[in-house]
Amino acid sequence: MTRLSRVAPWLPFPRGTHHSPVRVLVHADTDALRALIARDRVANVFVDSLVRENNSAVPTFRGSVMLGLFADDGVTLAAACWVGSNVVPIEATAEQATHFGHWVVDHQQQHASIFGPAEPTLAIAEVMRKAGVQAQEVRANQPLLTIAGPPLIPASPSLLVSQSGQFDEILLAAAAMFEEEVGYSPFLGGEGNYRRRVAWLISHGYSLSHCEPHGEVIFKADLGAVTPHVTQIQGVWMNPRFRGQGLSAAYMAAVVNLSRQHAPIASLYVNDYNIRARAVYEQVGFEQVGTFATVLF
Template sequence: MLSKVAPWLASRRDAPDPAGLSVRALDGQDTPALTSLAQQDPVANVFILAHLRGTGTAAPTSGGAGVIGVFDDGILTGACWAGANLVPVQLDPALAPLVAEAANSSGRRYASAFGPADAVLALNAELTELGHHAHEVRADQPLMVIDGPPRVQPHPGLAHGDLADFDRILPACAAMFEEEVGYSPYLGGREFYSRRVEGLIRQGHSLVHLNEAREVVFKAELGAVTEDVTQVQGVWMNPAFRGQGLSAAYMAAVVEKARQIAPMTSLYVNGFNTRARSTYERVGFRQVGTFATVLF
């Protein structure tokens, strides 16, 4: 399922020929080409593949988010989602100046860039020259997968989130977000983030354990889903229950639930978070690449 040569390695392909390059926003006619490009690595590109699965098109959304495509003699050779975030798709770092210029010229403000580390860091370097200054760069985020059953016993309490518990799940999601990025997800307004959490619950992609007191003990989401891969996001343990050795069993339960949707479960984690990495490895995750995240 994984490409034989990881897309974040320089050896993946020959350097592009600058004379034959062109850049433009993709439209509906580019959907097969973008799908084929992203399927070269379904784990690294699960975000865009999930978007294509949901919308069926590479055309811009009604909100103006879209995909920047780089063509080499008419062939789509790299791309980048440009919405609230920038997400490179099979993007050779040598193409970063072209994509950064196109992203900058749109006038959009980006909350972050994330994806394969070499492409993201190259984009950040170019965007810095264009006046987009990051307040944090996380350059080492192991991309991990598990494609079999978990190695530890799953926690029996983990279940799909229920809309009846929305008022308990939403604060837990907001707490996770603030811990992870350092600011409230409500800064731009509560409605957008609330809709996002509600949508995950409705889709069956919210996983949560509420104890007898109806407290959220643990929660996670399947933030990107295709028929081949799910990507786990938003892993959070209630601070009152940390340090009790519960994380591995909960993550095993996440994998068990995710495997009902797709055979491979993925996630990426901050390299400095050695405790989380150790937990994921105990469950059976292995590293297959390195992501980076830039927070603007």
């Protein structure tokens, strides 16, 4: 059966009048932001990787900003928040996160999602909900898992780093994974951007796959965020033709081994209702260290 793709609508809402104590971070704030990120390398790996790539608190992505909330002394950075196509709170309490939520509302920017530690993520979403921004889906309980050593089970030797010549097949598998996960095609928001993202993952050695001789992808996973301390595994997908054969655990063990070439800790977050995936991750040796949430628009 073919699933009809959809685009999550961004609902209009009136500009707010909330006075925000938040300000956009500048280059001079980079060291303070790095220190904030270092409090939790696992939870903050996504933003950590971006700051390392840019070598600055100022994003290079058009339309993106890094917000900061400072302590009463006006000097100490108490919390931060990445605002781009996604909104990602950094070391924020639920109360602090509401200020980021008001900033987002007041600036009327479009976002695909909010994700990160559950309490601040849901606090931002609640501010937006009250302002009339309706989420398409709220995933409020996503266990954040890590493994800091070799996997507990033997790894599949078939999983390899994807090569540039596999781009077309990897792109199709990545798009199928995306649509299965969020309910609409990634190409609807602009095929070029998604193609560039997949090409970037392959060129950096962050796309991992096992393909049949004729090229069809059997299993794939990405290292979606990479730092010297932590990798974050994303985009895990098994071809439907090979599901139910008990292959996933050995593939995931191989993902862990390959990720350890970049950093000592591998992490991921998973929907709480995905019982099969959680069982696989536990079998491989992942343990829960926190709880994330994702709000999709």
